[in-house]
Amino acid sequence: MAGYTPAIGRLVGILLYARRTTLAAVDGMSVAELDHLQDPSSNSIGALLAHIAVVERSYQILTFEERRLTSEEQAALEPALTLGDEGRRLLKGKPLEHYVRDLDDARRLTLEGLAARDDEWLERSLTAAPAMNAHFAWFHTAEDEINHRGQIRWLRKRLVTPLSHSES
């Protein structure tokens, strides 16, 4: 992956692949579809997209700024980070473009941050979370996205207008 040190480049490949499959899974969805709740304890697909974006933001702060979220940041990101009741109350009524813009904005900062760092940085213990290094943090970001993409595919298949190409 040009522009990155080798191990960071592999991670970037994983992050970009995960994102491409997420965006493919939600392509063309309407506001009503993005807001749909499969059952009372479900998260909407829109809320899952918001979650993916704020997880990425929180790992930027943890790894690039080497700090925990401030209480203001925590409060702002909380509904999408934790999902559940607050997410169901607040994360709705937005078109796909809204979520995609948040995802794109987050991703741009991630790629800039990773391009400016190297593989030695990647393996160092994080100041703000010493049990973790940036490699795990960024792998986990992709892994959490893939986990939720699995849920998005499952949920979308149950909408009236399913994906035209079915993927398991």
Add this chain to the structure above:
Amino acid sequence: MAGYTPAIGRLVGILLYARRTTLAAVDGMSVAELDHLQDPSSNSIGALLAHIAVVERSYQILTFEERRLTSEEQAALEPALTLGDEGRRLLKGKPLEHYVRDLDDARRLTLEGLAARDDEWLERSLTAAPAMNAHFAWFHTAEDEINHRGQIRWLRKRLVTPLSHSES
């Protein structure tokens, strides 16, 4: 990761991490829970575990044996590979240990195969699938598992006996 060349070692780390989280997600499940269908088009959690094991088998054949599945292998793996109606008909009535044994057996062969190969092999185009290299094949194996683990977590939360520690 000791015993592997560097890039293979990173992949092995991802594979082991994915598996650990899958096994945590199904810990303690009964046959009835493993067989439960959330709705008529759902795959049971047991069927998803069977799927994860046969996906791993099929990528062993593709990358280590450098060939496509024979028609006999294809027929044998098909219900768990494709899931859907045949999976719902055939993949049931088994205790968790059955699925875990299949997963462990598949994983042992994967780790042996990867330990016997190197990073140069990892990047070579696959004879039986020239658009792909082994790196992508094994990343995709982990990625597909994580995708389905997301579904397993979602499905398990909706059983009468949910996971004691909730994970999104």
